[in-house]
Amino acid sequence: MPVFLPKEPTRSQLSLTAILYALSDEVRLGIVRQLAAEGEQPCGVFEVDRPKSSLSHHFRVLRESGVVSTRKEGKNLLNTLRRKDLDARFPGLLKAILR
Amino acid sequence: MPVFLPKEPTRSQLSLTAILYALSDEVRLGIVRQLAAEGEQPCGVFEVDRPKSSLSHHFRVLRESGVVSTRKEGKNLLNTLRRKDLDARFPGLLKAILR
DNA sequence: AGATTAATTCGAAGAAAATCGAACTATCGT
């Protein structure tokens, strides 16, 4: 069984509807807002009233839609907002959503 | 039985996540793009590969989220993009999504 | 090696959404 497969879309694979869908959930939008404000962060720091497996699900949706990128750093996974890619493909979108 | 109840949110009731959700569907986004390009239009002019009842469902989602406003004009219902309200509450959002 | 921590995957259950046909309402034209 595979352990961890990123499966993040490339910049040119980004889909607007998939991104809008990912951001249409309060929990996920909250995560994205926090990433925008604080920068790279491990999954564990997000204070969400949900068990880990649920949080993990939401991170997956964010990754698969290309909103967030995740890299491994020792024991944890560090998440970042894919600002550059998002701005390149959909200028102004992130700014409008995060304001 | 009620015949037709708009139930459109006021400007201040607009919810970002509800709007993003409404626009996260290809069919609905297509409708919105066309409304943006052509202005007010009846439901019937949209060439969508779906039966009327499905189209009607998508219009309802657009109305209930506040993306579209519908008024009755004789035999048909005319739909418009709620540009002013959307721009007021979420500046730049529509522009970024429609470009 | 064993324990701890970080986060994922799996699987099942429940909730929410999409889809479509059929029936309905309202308006218009003849």
Add this chain to the structure above:
DNA sequence: ACGATAGTTCGATTTTCTTCGAATTAATCT
């Protein structure tokens, strides 16, 4: 009044999401 047109509502089915506990992987620490 009848028929056609525009679009909705209803109800059932299917599909897709969310949620969560339990098991799992991987890294770190003692």
